[in-house]
Amino acid sequence: MTGQPSPYTPHNHKRCIHDALHKARILCRDRGVRLTVLREKVLELVWQSHCPVGAYEILAELTQGESKPAQPPTVYRALDFLQEQGLVHRLSSINAYIGCSRPNTPHHSSFLICTQCRTTFEIEHPSIDQSLKACADDHGFTITDTSIELAGLCTNCRTNRRINKL
Amino acid sequence: MTGQPSPYTPHNHKRCIHDALHKARILCRDRGVRLTVLREKVLELVWQSHCPVGAYEILAELTQGESKPAQPPTVYRALDFLQEQGLVHRLSSINAYIGCSRPNTPHHSSFLICTQCRTTFEIEHPSIDQSLKACADDHGFTITDTSIELAGLCTNCRTNRRINKL
DNA sequence: TAGCGAGGCGTTATAACATAACATTTTTGT
DNA sequence: ACAAAAATGTTATGTTATAACGCCTCGCTA
Ligand SMILES: [Zn+2]
Ligand SMILES: [Zn+2]
Ligand SMILES: [Zn+2]
Ligand SMILES: [Zn+2]
Numbered sequence: 001m002t003g004q005p006s007p008y009t010p011h012n013h014k015r016c017i018h019d020a021l022h023k024a025r026i027l028c029r030d031r032g033v034r035l036t037v038l039r040e041k042v043l044e045l046v047w048q049s050h051c052p053v054g055a056y057e058i059l060a061e062l063t064q065g066e067s068k069p070a071q072p073p074t075v076y077r078a079l080d081f082l083q084e085q086g087l088v089h090r091l092s093s094i095n096a097y098i099g100c101s102r103p104n105t106p107h108h109s110s111f112l113i114c115t116q117c118r119t120t121f122e123i124e125h126p127s128i129d130q131s132l133k134a135c136a137d138d139h140g141f142t143i144t145d146t147s148i149e150l151a152g153l154c155t156n157c158r159t160n161r162r163i164n165k166l
Numbered sequence: 167m168t169g170q171p172s173p174y175t176p177h178n179h180k181r182c183i184h185d186a187l188h189k190a191r192i193l194c195r196d197r198g199v200r201l202t203v204l205r206e207k208v209l210e211l212v213w214q215s216h217c218p219v220g221a222y223e224i225l226a227e228l229t230q231g232e233s234k235p236a237q238p239p240t241v242y243r244a245l246d247f248l249q250e251q252g253l254v255h256r257l258s259s260i261n262a263y264i265g266c267s268r269p270n271t272p273h274h275s276s277f278l279i280c281t282q283c284r285t286t287f288e289i290e291h292p293s294i295d296q297s298l299k300a301c302a303d304d305h306g307f308t309i310t311d312t313s314i315e316l317a318g319l320c321t322n323c324r325t326n327r328r329i330n331k332l
Numbered sequence: 333t334a335g336c337g338a339g340g341c342g343t344t345a346t347a348a349c350a351t352a353a354c355a356t357t358t359t360t361g362t
Numbered sequence: 363a364c365a366a367a368a369a370t371g372t373t374a375t376g377t378t379a380t381a382a383c384g385c386c387t388c389g390c391t392a
Binding site: 114141145 | 258259276278280281287289291293294296297298300301302305306307308309310311312313314315316317318319320321324
Binding site: 261 | 348349350351352359
C-alpha cells in the first residue's frame with residue numbers, strides 16, 4: 001500500500017527529502033549510531049534523485065565542487081551503513097540504490113521498477129509475504145533476506161506509450 | 167512445487183544433467199534455433215554445478231585443458247542465448263547463473279538461495295504470482311519481468327547449524 | 333592530561349562482473 | 363559455388379565493488 005509519492009513534483013520532492021533526512025536523524029540518534037556529515041550527504045543524494053541511483057553517480061555528485069574527487073570506498077561505506085540501518089535499499093537487478101520509504105519498521109518489501117522512466121515504487125503487502133513464506137516453508141527453507149524486484153511499465157509510461165502508438 | 171532434486175547425490179545429478187541437455191536439444195530443434203557445441207557445453211557446465219555458477223567460473227572450466235584460454239564474451243554470449251531460450255536464469259542478487267528446471271513452459275519463478283551451501287531451488291507458485299500481480303495492479307503497474315530471490319537457510323543447513331550449536 | 337582504542341574516513345590498488353567493436357569463421361539458403 | 367547471415371574469436375574497455383593500509387578524531391580511562 002505504500003510507495004514513493006507519485007506523480008513527482010518539485011515541491012513534494014523537496015519536502016520528501018527533508019522528511020527522509022529528519023526521520024533518519026531521529027532514528028540514528030535513538031539507536032546510538034552516528035549519522036555523520038558524509039553519511040547524511042550520501043543519504044540526501046540518494047533521495048535527491050526520485051529514481052534509484054548508482055553508486056558511481058553518487059560518487060560524481062559528491063565530487064561536484066570539491067577540490068579532490070571522492071573515491072569509491074567513501075560512497076560504498078556510507079551506503080553499507082545506510083543499508084544496515086534500513087535507510088536505503090539496494091536493487092540488485094539494476095545495481096542501484098534507493099531511499100527506504102518506511103525506515104522505521106523492519107520489512108521485506110518489493111520494488112516495482114519502471115523500465116522506461118526508472119521510477120520505482122517500494123511496496124509492501126502481507127499477501128506477498130505470506131505466499132512467499134508458505135512456499136519457502138514447503139521446502140523447509142528459512143528466509144532471512146529478500147530481493148523482490150519487478151520490472152515493467154508504470155502508469156504514466158504505459159499511457160504515454162499508448163499515445164505514441166496511436 | 168518444483169525444485170532441484172534434493173538431497174543431491176552424484177547419481178541423481180548425472181542423470182539430471184543428461185535430462186537437461188536432452189530437453190534443451192529438443193526444445194531448440196523445435197524452435198529452429200541453434201544449440202551449438204559451445205552453447206551446449208556452457209549449458210552443461212551450468213548444470214554440472216548443482217549450485218548457481220558465476221560467468222567467470224564457467225569461463226575457467228571452459229578453458230580447462232584447452233590450448234588457448236576462452237574470453238568473457240564467449241561465455242556471456244552463450245549465456246545470453248540460453249537465457250533468451252529460457253534454459254538458464256540469471257540470479258542478479260549473487261551474479262550467478264542456474265539451469266532452469268522447467269524450460270518448456272514460460273514462467274516467472276522465484277528462487278530460494280541458501281546462504282550457507284548455495285543450493286538454490288527454483289519455485290513456482292500461483293499464489294506468489296497472484297499476490298504480486300494484485301499489488302502491481304493497485305499501482306497501475308504492468309509487470310514484464312521478475313527477479314524474486316530469497317536468501318536464507320535450506321533444510322540441511324538449518325539442521326546442521328542446529329547440531330553445531332548443541 | 334597523557335595514553336589508549338574504536339570508529340570513521342582518505343588513499344591506492346585491485347578484484348569481479350560485463351560489454352563494445354571489429355575480425356574471422358561457420359552455416360545456411362539460393 | 364556464392365552471398366548473406368549467424369556464430370565465434372579477439373582486443374580492449376567499461377562498470378561495479380572491495381581489500382588493505384594509514385591517518386585522524388573523539389571519547390574513555392589511568
Ligand atoms: Zn524499505
Ligand atoms: Zn515509467
Ligand atoms: Zn525456470
Ligand atoms: Zn544449505
